[in-house]
Amino acid sequence: MHSWVDGQPATALNLQNRGLAYGDGLFETIAVRAGWPSLLDAHLARLALGCQRLRIPADLALVRDEVVRYASAVGEGVVKLILTRGDSARGYAGAPTAAPRRILQAGPLPQYPDAHAEAGVRLFACQTRLAEQPLLAGLKHLNRLEQVLARAEWQDAEHVEGLVRDTQGRVVEGVYSNLFLVRHDQLITPDLSRCGVAGVMRAALMEQAGVLGIAVTVRDVLIEELQQADEVFVCNSVYGIWPVRALGTLNWSPGPLTRKLQAVARTLLET
Structure with a gap:
């Protein structure tokens, strides 16, 4: 084409x-x-x-x-x-x-292994930090050098996506995805008012969560909070949702809320 x-x-x-x-x-x-x-x-x-x-x-x-x-x-x-x-x-x-x-x-549509969606993916803890610029926060602008640097930090096949933080150490997102935590059957996703990309799948999932009666909180997330999360997943508008099974020494299993929202994301991408 x-x-x-x-x-x-x-x-x-x-x-x-x-x-x-x-x-x-x-x-x-x-x-x-x-x-x-x-x-x-x-x-x-x-x-x-x-x-x-x-x-x-x-x-x-x-x-x-x-x-x-x-x-x-x-x-x-x-x-x-x-x-x-x-x-x-x-x-x-x-x-x-x-x-x-x-x-x-x-x-072409990327052909990702089924295991990414079924068993989950391992995240790489990136050292590259995202600079704060509220005027550009949330936008998909053409200045993506931070993501280029972050993605260059790993080359192995074990890590599928990277986790990036801002200059203050707050968790922001994946290199090419948004992040959600599940805690006590509620969703938490990082605040993107300083930096990061406000993904369309992130927004769609937050809207659908409201329809399903699932509480969603948007706020600052510290790296230490990940170890208290019941489930963790990443999402974007091409593959939908991937459960996160590991980050460094932290481990999770794909949980019921992640599975429910995976089905929602699949429907969104097919319509």
Whole structure:
């Protein structure tokens, strides 16, 4: 499947694009099944928030139309939507007349081992810390060097995902996922108002938990709290939920609440 730039098949991008020069833009990674982009409204809502924060005057109705048409052509796979401020000459100040650029790329759905969802995954305790910047917190912006550094910390197959903290040592998220703890049949997920990515699956699970009568608390989480957790799981909008079975010397088993929400996540990704 060819990439699209501004709604047309393309194999090149202007070298003056601000996404390349400054990471001046946003992106969404969207699972596509049966020609439809999963959780599309949630992805576009986060994109809209990012455009508001970064003051990128994007036509989101046009973006939606292009994503739907592109996903239909893809059929099955993962679509990456990149939205940049556009092209401009050197300098941090963007050109007032620059038009946002819309880039769509496609790849196959990742084939993860069934054991990730069934038996759970082992997390690597990353040393890379996330800097606090409330203006960018929660957004899927193009500045992802912290995640690049964190992911480079392990190369073995034993660890599937990494756990990252902020500069104060608070637990934030996985390198490419969000984190939930289960304690006394209630959900706890880290506050992402200082840093981190507010995942669309995280938001969807919190909403569905409310429907199911499961209490959810969003707050600061310390690393020491993990040892008191009854269950731990990570989630994102491509694979759904993976139970966490280990982090260093800590161990958990996939529990009933994780299993219940796994089924919810599976349904969300199929609709």
